[in-house]
Amino acid sequence: MTPLDYEYLQKLLKDRSGLMLSADKRYLLESRLLPLARKIGVPGISELVQKMKTGPDSLIHDVVEAMTTNETFFFRDKTPFDHFKDSVIPDLIKARAGRKSLRIWCAAASTGQEPYSLAMILKDMSAQLAGWRIEIIATDLSPEVLEKSRSGLYTQFEVQRGLPIQLLVKHFKQVGAMWQLNPDTRAMVQYRQFNLLQDFAPLGKFDVIFCRNVLIYFDQPTKTDIFNRLMKANEPDGYLFLGAAETVVGLTDSYRVCPKRRGVYLPNPAAARAPAAAPQFAGGLKTGTASGR
Known part of the structure; x- marks a missing residue:
């Protein structure tokens, strides 16, 4: 994965879900996206990014889905x-x-x-x-x-x-x-x-x-x-x-x-x-965010 690939994924994830990936989170991105890359028949993240740029929106959805965290349990923190x-x-x-x-x-x-x-x-x-x-x-x-x-x-x-x-x-x-x-x-x-x-x-x-x-x-x-x-x-x-x-x-x-x-x-x-400025909205897909709790 090149620095440009990482930058592209950082921006896409922030725009679509609000998820912020810092520079030290490459390992997290690779661990979540490599299985998806192999599933669609490409060897790595760079090839996955190329497919995202030219392929269907459903692939972008799958990438956002793979990166979201859905950790939760009943009565969490009580x-x-x-x-x-x-x-x-x-x-x-x-x-x-x-x-x-x-x-x-x-x-x-x-x-x-x-x-x-x-x-x-x-x-x-x-x-x-x-x-x-x-x-x-x-x-x-x-x-x-x-x-x-x-x-x-x-x-x-x-x-x-x-x-x-x-x-x-x-x-x-x-x-x-x-x-x-x-x-x-x-x-x-x-x-x-x-x-x-x-x-x-x-x-x-x-x-x-x-x-x-x-x-x-x-x-x-x-x-x-x-x-x-x-x-x-x-x-x-x-x-x-x-x-x-x-x-x-x-x-x-x-x-x-x-x-x-x-x-x-x-x-x-x-x-x-107090008067408030008009909210700024990023382009997005659906709900919640990068965490499910």
Whole structure:
């Protein structure tokens, strides 16, 4: 792979998914793309790049798909889900008592463990939420992982990662060597293909946004732009959840830290009232991003 090949792939991946590859990530690119090169019958990355420049768009899609990270598991990091159950939802039940509806967005939802974790929490709070309209919208860049998500079908290894045994017994049934989430819990989540580089306005407003373990793959200007647009998609008294290694500090004034709730952020009303420049969007394919969590 020549330096020009690497530069071409760096730009394509940033434009299509937001993924930033630094100069020391050649090994990652080669490990992910060499199997794809061999699959289509070319010996290396340089030949793959040539085919990308002259071949069908589907090959570019396959390259972006190969480079995305879909690491996720049920109740990942646990603490944010405790905050969601023990304080955020009770606060929103009081604040939304008049309309009795909640909208939740899981961005870069990968294979579905995060939105289904939220669905199980809300299912188990059905007494408090009787008569409420609950929407969980889960989006991702990859149609392949969205298809797996919709099936709600997981291996023994996947259900052992973070899922308490009592929830496994309550919300899943065994299907051969796999475990499938019950239809009523699966039905609580709507999956859509969507790109975080796109305009969020068509998705509407959300009381809670989970955008966890994905922005770490973006450069600082892209992160700042996404935070500013997330705030506009968040209800003024809503909540944003980020990953354990992520923060808004030093990146944007659109959100402020939520006291005593690690990983939870609140829209900043002062920033919301300030005039904002028109967002800059990169050209893109679909949703989520380079991480699935």
